[in-house]
Amino acid sequence: MSQHLLLPLVILAISPTPGAFQDSALSPTQEEPEDLDCGRPEPTARIVGGSDAQPGTWPWQVSLHHGGGHICGGSLIAPSWVLSAAHCFVRNGTLEPAAEWSVVLGAHSQDAPPDGAQVRAVAAILVPDNYSAVELGADLALLRLAAPARLGPAVRPVCLPRASHQFAHGTACWATGWGDVQEADPLPLPWVLQEVELRLLGEAACQCLYSQPGPFNLTLQLLPGMLCAGYPEGRRDTCQGDSGGPLVCEEGGRWFQAGITSFGFGCGRRNRPGVFTAVAPYEAWIQEQVMGSEPGPVFPIQPQEPQSGSREPTEENCTIALPECGKASRPGAWPWEAQVMVPGSRPCHGALVSESWVLAPASCFLDLLSSGRPPRDLEAWRVRLPSRPRAERVARLVPHENASWEDASDLALLQLRAPVNLSAAPRPVCLPHPEHYFLPGSRCRLARWGRGEPAPGPSALLEAELLGGWWCHCLYGRQGAPVPLPGDPPLALCPAYQEEEEAGRCWNDSRWSLLCREEGTWFLAGIRDFSSDCLRPRAFFPLQTHGPWISHVTRGAYLEDQLAWHWGLEGEETEAQTCPPHTEHGACGLRPEAAPVGVLWPWLAEVHVAGDRVCTGILVAPGWVLAATHCVLRLGSTTVPYIEVYLGRAGASPLPQGHQLSRLVTSAPPLLCQTEGGSWVLMGMAVRGSRELFAAVGPEEAWISQTVGEAHFLPPSGSPYWPPVGNNLCPPDLARASGSPRAVLFLLLLTPLIQS
Template sequence: MRSVATILIPDNYSTVELGADLALLRLASPAKLGPSVRPVCLPRASHLFAHGTACWATGWGDVQEAVPLPLPWVLQEVELRLLGEAACQCLYSRPGPFNLTFQLLPGMLCAGYPAGRRDTCQGDSGGPLVCEDGGRWFLAGITSFGFGCGRRNRPGVFTAVAPYESWIREHVMGSEPGPVFPSQLQKPQSGPWEPREENCTFAQPELAPGSSAQLEAQLLNGWWCHCLYGRQGETVPRPGDPPHLLCPAYQEEEEAGLCWVSSRNSLQKSRPDQDPAGDSSWSLLCREEGTWFLAGYRTLSDGCLRPRAFSPMQTHGPWIRHVTQGAYLEDQLTWDWGPEGEETEKQTCPTHTEHGACGLRPKSTPAGVLWPWLTEVHVTGDRVCTGILVAPGWVLAATHCILRLGSTTVPYIEVYLGRAGVSSLPQGHQVSRSVVSIRLPRHLGLRPPLALLELNSRVEPSPSALPICLHPGGIPSGASCWVLGWKNPQDRVPVVAAVSILTPRLCHCLYPGILTPGTFCVLYSEGQEDRCEVTSAPPLLCQTEEGPWVLVGMAVRGNRELFAAIGPEATWISQTVGEAHFLHLGGSSYWSPEGSDLCPQDLAGSASSPKVTALLLLLLLAPLIPR
């Protein structure tokens, strides 16, 4: 222990956000050097640390946000990678909590990971970030500040030491001891990064010397996992039965649509739809009461971005025990296949398409209704539209909401999934993507009502982000239909309103002369008319008798009863989006308004009170409505 005689800070320091966040403390008496007390090397101003260098930060701060380090306050360590200025600024330019962004300043250094998870935290400020270079350990940075701890796109910010070489020399030369150029600092003993107690980790085996990957996850509900990836028509295992598949829900996303795959004896980057090697393998590890167990294995990767399902080790227990005669098998692993261990509602899965499952919806929770295909489409100028995920890389939205009449500029658009209003749902994780292109169908003389938004990277399936099914034939028979949106565009908590789809004859009588081809009408149930606001162009969904949900239409500008049908655009959608899920379930095709001359003269055109008019029409034209 030594008392401090003098504190020196740069003249231009004011707040941590403006940089120059470092200080020199002159000790009242020199420290006694020994095996546990040594000075660190200081980098010269010309010293360059390569981007991606693995460095170590140490401190006694919080172990995660608002969680203090418990007694006996053992020094903590974390391995972080240096980020270049451009890469770090790119991450901090993406909207974070409360849409806050940050402008990095000269003299600031970033270290961490785009996916977050590992970081310094409150109470670590002033601690060292040391990097090994040429066999010596240098003080590359000083822990300064961050936005939360371990959050996605928010790496830790450090004060770079190298730019302050002259300032350090000026104040330290002539005092005892002088600046150290260089000495050595013993490397902290490294240990595996461990996730939270209730979580699983799946790790890719080392593909080349010094390379590995590890992601934190939680196991998904058994019905969801099986119906998403299991064989069509196979019965879902009941709670307590041996599982057929294990599906991990990832805590954070991989970065920007690129991932690592193995190729013989080397590593290479690949797009999600390319797997040049096809031989990368992953293992699923779970921890119970401090002990790690191998829970599942995967020998093939059916998507580069991330593994999707694992074969459980539990079902192979008797064979492993017989062959090895010594492997330790845990008999107390329990698998929770439903909410709080309850039976699932359905023991069979909905029909699969050629591209996999679509239109699956988990049960709602008290925190909000989870609609995995509902997206918030944020357009330049604080405009928010509703959109629907129709494929892993595509969102469908109403053209009039995302493109303004008379505008010649293409807006910047971001898409969010897995949100219930301003916050993420607890049972899912938030997904954000930027839009790289807007595709419109080629309608001669008409502005098309629907637009396809191409995302910068795919959205992997999960309970909070999954494409909806499409029905090319119009309205599926026997389906229950709902308008999905939000009542308040500021809060954006998802709500639904029950509707009935009117026949073409009734629709034409309500809107004579203004009903464009490919448009149909709905009638809201009692008290449901004002549940969804219309400026965001909410979609119309139907749940089929077979179980999946299908997208039927998107609201027409400024009207809550008129919807642009999906059916007439089925060819354009399928040609543009190869992975769109079309379910051919039968039912009525899109009709043309026939029999328009049968409209009562005193009711036709009374669109100002569509509900009253529709009810009267239903009574007057009942004999003409097909049963």
């Protein structure tokens, strides 16, 4: 199983000051009670989506240190024994030496331990013989302490369930730890123990959720001994650094450890609850390992059996949580559209990303941040949201640290003074995780961004189709550069818009964001097109790389997993690719053989538009020539100009017989490749503004055949001849390249020019 998002919940999340923990337990121990009690903390007032725990609330929680810092959690089950997760201690199939680990008991903050914190060396680490990887189960470990812990108000053992113990599905339990508060977002100082309430999910419900394709189309087969806890809608979960810590449930006034934090697909993601090692099935193994210890772990009899009917049916219909973001009644009616109103400036367009935060270009405000201090007039700023009768006040402005010098980071977050009710008209847009891969062919739209002008023309002209990563990367990348694989940050996102192909409009004075739809849900995929060349597909800076920053600042923005997984041909998107070299003759680099002057390429035609522009055409039949749309039509115009086509010339002189255009249809510059029999085949039309990338002509065969009956096509058994390596080959799979732009074909019907 891919490990890309399968996260054993262990990471070096925090590093306390060296020497911060002193072993206060080395002094003479106090007298232990005659009967070891368990699961009863001192009375007190009462992680992802969690909150600070009160001191003494979870006295069995321990911190496992390696190399001077917290690595995993654990639970005290007896004075000399700690229960944790096996994956914390097994590296590449090898169990790490016990002498390298220490256990901190009775700590509430990792920054400054309170009085009564104890440190113990580890004498032995025991894991089940059948443990190999977290997703294969048996992820638990026992640590024998070199010296027993001193029990007291801050250090007490938790109760363990017997093998027959049953926890009712839906029971509210608690997980604790010092792990990350979000993915890749460590717990901030002073590193106080976190607690989060999670509900137990039955095996059938959990398996149903994990059978739905999730991040990178991964599913999971739950195994015996695994336990799920969380919520279908996500947002509350354990995370890296919480591994090995306890999941405890209260029964009859005692706390029983139901699970051990094991792994998850990310943290707090929708339909991806946390997976824990169930403790009850391992009663016999635990008893066997601790045999002879006095006192040992306590396995109280269950206070009461689960209520009748609480057992989950085997055939259960689970409820899949749907995204809470990215819903629009129709394209163009964006319920997350936000206008930031700054006194003395034009409105700055952004997007609502959570109940309390708006994302917008930092360039709208950089002149107000030049001093490095928050703007003085922030109290006068307002944010307009759809269907809100009053503008919202702004409490804080957080620009991206690289916003002033890097266009790709031209972002700022504005916190609203009061959260908005998302059950009403304003709705947040979905944001992509860093590994999100927008599939070639995704349907996208433009939305206003920054201080750009409104879109010209009807909204239908804003619709686009996303090009494949190979095309986009190589248009703007360097020759020979490796193309990012799905899941790696892309260089850019390139949509092919109808307005560029048909209306010929160029919106250089406007700023846009790119919205792409997956399964009816809209994602903010890219910001600001960085191309000033109207003849190339528009390119946007991808938003994926900024997901962690947005999540860290907002602690509540709607980052959503990928929803569409129509990858096309098997393995097509995961093959390593590089950009073709730039040559005088384009990507193919096909050099013509010696030929008589003037008939170098007998099918080439010169298309003269209104006497001042010349582009290349291809003779595809006695009366038909293909030519480039952007060569025929001026930008912003739909009027067909006067056109002359010259055949049988390749820059030769004198001019051959001219032909006058009598009918207009569509075309683009050509890519020609040679068959084994020596014939040349029109394989593609150059992508707008590029001599290296081409749109395949093959998919247009039916339309061309219908329009030009005498056009000749390569037989199905025929194939182009690819010259030896080193000759700058055409991409062999050009005709089926995923996400390649469609060839937009203008066919020119010729009539002889009447000479006066």
